[in-house]
Every structure is written in C-alpha cells, then in structure tokens.
Amino acid sequence: ASSYKWPSPQYDALETLLYEGRRSDGSSLSSLVAPCRKRASTGTSVPAEWLRFAFHDMATHNVDDGTGGLDGSIVYELNAPENFGEGFIDTLSDFSTFPNKAISRADVIAIGAIMGVATCGGPTIPFRAGRMDVWKGGSSDNAPIPEDDINTLKDSFRKMGFTQEEMIQLTACGHTMGAVRSTDFPQLVPPTQGSTTPVVKDFDGTTQFDNAIVTEYLDGSTQNVLVVTSNATMASDLRVFSSDGNSTMKGIADANKFKSTCQTLLQRMIEVVPKDVTLTDEITLIPAKVNSAALSYENKKFVFKTELRLNQALNQTVSSKRTVTLLWCAANGTNKDCADSAFSAIPVSNMTDDASTISPLATTAGVTFAHYQFVVPIDTSSSISKFWFEVNEGDGKSATTYNNGGDGYKIDQDSIFFVPMLSHVDSVANTSPATMPGSSPTPAAPLTSGTSAASAAAQATTAPALRRRGGGPIGPALPQNKVYNLVIAVKSSLAPSRVYVDSTDVATPNFTQPFSQTFDLQKSSSLPAQDGYDFWTGGVTSPGAQLMVDIHAVASGQTISQTYVPTLLLDNTPQVDPSNVTMVKGKKTGGALRVGEVIGSVWLALLPVVMAIGASVM
Numbered sequence: 001a002s003s004y005k006w007p008s009p010q011y012d013a014l015e016t017l018l019y020e021g022r023r024s025d026g027s028s029l030s031s032l033v034a035p036c037r038k039r040a041s042t043g044t045s046v047p048a049e050w051l052r053f054a055f056h057d058m059a060t061h062n063v064d065d066g067t068g069g070l071d072g073s074i075v076y077e078l079n080a081p082e083n084f085g086e087g088f089i090d091t092l093s094d095f096s097t098f099p100n101k102a103i104s105r106a107d108v109i110a111i112g113a114i115m116g117v118a119t120c121g122g123p124t125i126p127f128r129a130g131r132m133d134v135w136k137g138g139s140s141d142n143a144p145i146p147e148d149d150i151n152t153l154k155d156s157f158r159k160m161g162f163t164q165e166e167m168i169q170l171t172a173c174g175h176t177m178g179a180v181r182s183t184d185f186p187q188l189v190p191p192t193q194g195s196t197t198p199v200v201k202d203f204d205g206t207t208q209f210d211n212a213i214v215t216e217y218l219d220g221s222t223q224n225v226l227v228v229t230s231n232a233t234m235a236s237d238l239r240v241f242s243s244d245g246n247s248t249m250k251g252i253a254d255a256n257k258f259k260s261t262c263q264t265l266l267q268r269m270i271e272v273v274p275k276d277v278t279l280t281d282e283i284t285l286i287p288a289k290v291n292s293a294a295l296s297y298e299n300k301k302f303v304f305k306t307e308l309r310l311n312q313a314l315n316q317t318v319s320s321k322r323t324v325t326l327l328w329c330a331a332n333g334t335n336k337d338c339a340d341s342a343f344s345a346i347p348v349s350n351m352t353d354d355a356s357t358i359s360p361l362a363t364t365a366g367v368t369f370a371h372y373q374f375v376v377p378i379d380t381s382s383s384i385s386k387f388w389f390e391v392n393e394g395d396g397k398s399a400t401t402y403n404n405g406g407d408g409y410k411i412d413q414d415s416i417f418f419v420p421m422l423s424h425v426d427s428v429a430n431t432s433p434a435t436m437p438g439s440s441p442t443p444a445a446p447l448t449s450g451t452s453a454a455s456a457a458a459q460a461t462t463a464p465a466l467r468r469r470g471g472g473p474i475g476p477a478l479p480q481n482k483v484y485n486l487v488i489a490v491k492s493s494l495a496p497s498r499v500y501v502d503s504t505d506v507a508t509p510n511f512t513q514p515f516s517q518t519f520d521l522q523k524s525s526s527l528p529a530q531d532g533y534d535f536w537t538g539g540v541t542s543p544g545a546q547l548m549v550d551i552h553a554v555a556s557g558q559t560i561s562q563t564y565v566p567t568l569l570l571d572n573t574p575q576v577d578p579s580n581v582t583m584v585k586g587k588k589t590g591g592a593l594r595v596g597e598v599i600g601s602v603w604l605a606l607l608p609v610v611m612a613i614g615a616s617v618m
C-alpha cells in the first residue's frame with residue numbers, strides 16, 4: 001500500500017470487501033463462508049463450493065489464443081455438463097448482490113475463493129484486482145469431468161496454462177476441501193433411498209484446507225470417491241494423482257510444502273484472465289483507513305461525516321485512555337487552510353469489530369478493526385479544505401497523526417454532493433419472471449437416481465432450465481425493482497447549466513445484463529435553498545441490488561463530479577447529532593515534522609500482518 005493515497009474509490013471498496021468482508025452498508029460476504037462454514041440447507045462446505053466455482057470459471061481459458069479465464073462467465077454456463085451441481089447454484093446466489101461499479105463479478109469470485117481457503121486454515125492468497133466481466137457465456141468450457149481420460153485431462157489443464165505436475169498439485173489443492181454429493185453424482189455417491197437429504201462424501205478426513213488429501217492417498221486410507229470408486233471410468237483423481245507414478249503427490253505430502261505449493265498455484269489460478277485484462281498490484285490492508293468522508297445535509301444542517309478505521313491486534317483490547325481527534329481546515333475566509341487555527345472534534349461513536357464477524361483475511365493477518373465515526377457541523381461559507389486525525393494512546397507518548405502521508409485528506413470540491421438522508425428508495429415487484437439468459441422458466445424434470453453423468457449431460461442440453469434437482473429455476477420468482485429518488489446539494493453560486501447522474505448497477509438478477517442509465521436532475525420545488533445550496537432531484541428505477549452513482553454539475557464549460565457514490569443506505573441513514581467543535585491554534589495538517597511519526601506508527605501497525613504472511617509462506 002506504499003503508493004496508496006486516499007481517495008481511491010475502487011481500491012477502497014475492494015479493500016473493504018477483502019478485509020472487512022462486507023459491503024459499505026455492512027452486508028457481509030465473509031460471514032457466509034466463515035468460519036469454514038457448512039451450508040445449513042445442504043450440509044456441504046461453502047468454502048469448497050466457492051473454490052470450485054472459481055476453478056470452473058477460470059477453466060474457460062485457452063492459452064493458445066488468450067481467451068477466457070476468470071471473467072464471471074460461469075454464471076451463464078451453469079447448464080453446461082461440466083458445470084453440473086447444486087454447489088454452483090448456491091454460490092451464484094451467495095455472490096449475487098456483491099458486484100458493483102467498483103468491484104467486478106469476477107473479482108468477487110476471486111475474493112470468494114481466497115476467503116474460502118483462508119477460513120479453513122489454508123494459505124493467504126494475494127489478491128490482485130481488475131478482472132473484467134463478460135455478459136455472455138464462453139464458447140467452450142474446458143472444465144474437466146470425472147469421465148475424462150488422462151490425456152484429455154492433461155490437455156484440458158495445458159489449455160488453462162498448467163503442466164501435468166501442476167494439474168496434480170492443483171487438483172490436490174482443490175480436493176482438500178469439500179465433497180462429492182449424491183445430488184450431483186449419484187453414480188459415485190448413491191443417495192439414501194427414501195430420503196431427500198443428500199449424501200455428502202468428503203474427499204478427505206478433515207474439513208480443513210490441509211495436506212490430508214495427499215497423505216491419506218499415499219498411505220492408502222483415502223475415502224476419496226474419485227480414487228476409490230469401483231467405477232474405474234469415474235476415478236479421475238486416481239488417474240491424475242498416479243499419472244507420474246505418485247512422484248508429484250510425494251513431493252507435496254509435507255504440510256508446509258502443500259500449503260506453499262497451493263498458495264502459488266491457487267494465486268496463479270485466480271489470475272488466469274483473458275489476455276486483454278491487466279490486473280492491479282496486490283490489494284493490501286490499509287493500516288489506518290478513511291472508510292468514508294463526505295459533506296452532507298442532515299436534520300437541516302450541513303455536516304461533514306467521516307470514519308477512521310484503525311487496525312487492532314486480535315489479542316489486545318483498545319486502551320480506554322485512547323483519544324481520537326478529527327482536525328480540519330476551512331476552505332475559505334480569513335482562516336483559510338488553518339491560517340489561524342484548525343477545527344477539531346471527537347467521535348460521535350466508536351466500535352471495535354468482533355473478529356468473528358469480519359473477513360478471515362483480516363483475522364489470519366492477526367487484526368480486527370476499531371472504527372471512529374465523526375459528524376461535525378460545517379459552516380458552508382468557510383467550508384472544509386482538508387482533514388486529518390490524531391490518535392493519542394494516553395500513555396505519555398506523543399500522538400500519532402494520520403494525514404494521508406503528509407498533506408492531509410483533501411476535499412477536492414464542495415460544489416456538489418449527494419444527500420442520502422433526503423433520498424429515498426422503494427422496492428416494487430418486477431412482474432417479468434427472472435430466468436437465466438436463454439433458459440426456459442420451466443423447471444427441468446428431476447433426474448432419477450442412478451442416472452449416469454453422460455445421460456444427465458445429454459438431458460441437460462435438451463432441458464435448458466438450470467439443473468437444481470427437484471427444484472425450479474434459480475432466482476426469486478418475482479424480483480424487486482428499486483425505485484430511487486435521489487437528492488443532490490449543488491452550490492447556488494455555481495449556477496449549473498446541467499446537473500445529471502450516471503447510474504450503474506451490475507448486480508442485476510442472474511446477471512442478464514448490466515443496468516446503466518444517465519438522467520438529468522431538476523432543481524427541487526419542495527426543498528428550499530439553504531446556506532448557499534440548492535437541492536436537485538431526479539429518479540431512476542433499477543432491477544439490481546447495488547446502484548452506484550456518479551453525480552455531475554456542468555457550469556462554465558466545466559464538469560464537477562462526485563464519483564462511485566453508493567446508494568445502499570438511504571432512508572435508514574442513522575441520524576446522529578453533530579459533535580461540539582473546538583478551535584486549535586497553530587495546527588495545519590501535522591506537517592512535515594510529523595512524517596517520521598506517521599511512518600513509525602504505520603510500520604508498527606503493519607507488523608502483525610507481515611509476521612502472519614511470513615508464517616504462512618514458511
């Protein structure tokens with residue numbers, strides 16, 4: 001994160017999903033998978049389902065022409081014979097509301113695989129972002145099926161970019177978690193007669209991400225049905241693992257060797273992308289992060305709201321003597337840029353995350369988070385140019401300043417900003433049925449037990465609805481449209497010729513198509529101007545789950561914008577009274593003198609992370 005500077009809206013959103021495990025409204029992705037969770041409805045391993053989902057999405061890659069890879073196309077390929085399974089359908093539903101303008105569906109799939117591996121004790125897989133979503137299925141899926149002979153398997157992995165040795169290793173890394181289930185492969189795992197509860201046959205004796213898949217195979221105690229099945233055609237793990245006389249398997253029998261091999265190969269797996277996609281540098285944990293910062297209007301007052309998030313070592317509690325202070329400078333007037341004094345205020349609330357509620361990526365790095373929220377009144381004529389924080393541990397040592405590497409966190413414009421508290425969203429039933437693209441809304445006929453995979457596949461190609469055995473097509477029968485009425489504050493002196501919004505929602509039902517709409521706002525006739533601002537309003541209706549907006553005002557040939565604004569918390573925005581403000585003479589941003597201090601404290605905060613990563617590589 002050395003080159004990281006606030007604000008970086010995409011980095012900020014990705015970092016929050018990866019390490020806090022949740023969206024900006026608190027809706028949690030990681031709590032679906034952690035701690036190494038079994039799905040209540042099926043008794044299967046959620047982490048394993050997420051890992052397999054990433055593998056199969058990646059499996060469309062073709063090294064020969066650089067097409068396919070982890071691009072989210074799997075959501076359109078769930079009818080393909082090689083993508084057979086209930087785990088895929090449940091995973092699609094787990095992920096459905098998390099992609100947004102800043103986080104692609106394919107990045108969510110990669111993050112899901114990383115979380116799944118981490119929460120079951122596996123290695124920490126570095127996450128680089130920037131995967132691009134496709135909006136239609138890939139041409140030919142190359143994912144292996146148990147019936148494939150060894151040459152077919154080798155060629156399929158070669159096309160994905162992996163050697164024979166890597167095929168063996170990657171398959172062992174995948175099959176250390178999860179199971180074969182009777183619902184999907186009755187010819188391998190017979191269902192219990194007269195019961196609808198699926199029989200789930202784990203690949204190895206542990207639910208953890210560990211080397212048991214290898215050691216049990218080598219010592220002959222394995223129960224892995226893809227090895228021990230009496231149906232030799234279906235014994236793909238046996239064919240793969242023994243394809244070089246077990247020498248690769250022997251090479252990863254050691255626990256640490258297994259972990260480090262899987263770390264490298266699984267990172268490579270989630271970085272298999274079409275050749276025109278360039279991934280970012282690794283998204284690392286920001287030790288002291290501005291989680292949000294915006295001017296707003298609440299309870300008829302202009303306010304500035306921000307949250308500082310600090311790392312908190314898992315085995316320590318926050319000192320009761322700690323004080324956290326927000327400081328800021330005026331943007332206009334005689335006290336511009338703290339010419340005389342800075343404004344300062346203390347948090348209106350603070351909270352430390354219970355480690356069990358955040359991402360396993362944070363907990364395996366040895367941290368949880370302390371959050372400090374500030375709401376301060378802003379005199380709109382002097383406004384705010386920049387802000388920063390001081391954290392005093394009350395231990396006699398000098399305070400630590402967090403100031404964005406020296407200059408303070410700058411407010412680049414105060415001419416236009418979104419007003420969540422005056423904006424509304426209503427859910428209205430969408431009467432057009434939700435189906436997979438190209439699928440029929442009629443459920444497929446349930447397959448009878450004992451059907452061979454080949455005939456199941458044949459049936460699948462003629463029965464286009466998603467194959468959840470005994471169930472209907474996926475997705476809610478009557479999805480909700482969200483009807484938004486947005487309010488934006490615009491400085492009256494700007495006198496804009498146009499105020500408009502670009503809205504985007506990629507979390508649409510079954511990802512049929514992205515939603516995007518540009519619309520103009522009108523000056524409100526019901527909300528009177530106040531303190532030099534007019535209120536502009538406009539509406540949009542989206543079928544998706546996460547509308548993000550870029551708001552723009554055009555004035556004197558220039559466009560002023562606020563971008564990547566989430567709309568997840570409207571109506572329910574908690575109303576908090578602003579804090580008291582005091583004036584502090586002689587403060588500017590912490591300034592150059594404090595840079596040394598900042599570096600020192602950042603380094604200390606990073607230490608547990610560095611140690612944890614070092615320990616997991618070994």
Ligand code: HEM
Nearest residue numbers: 048052055085087144145146170171174178179180181184
């Ligand atoms: C030789 C190639 C492979 C074949 C033929 C194969 C086949 C299978 C089959 C038949 C299942 C059972 C699915 C079900 O019952 O729903 C399965 C599960 C699984 N596979 Fe593979 N696989 C292969 C390689 C891989 C690789 C490379 C990975 C990832 C790195 C992987 C990850 C998984 C996971 C995590 C599960 C468990 C899913 C769950 O519990 O829901 N597989 N595989």
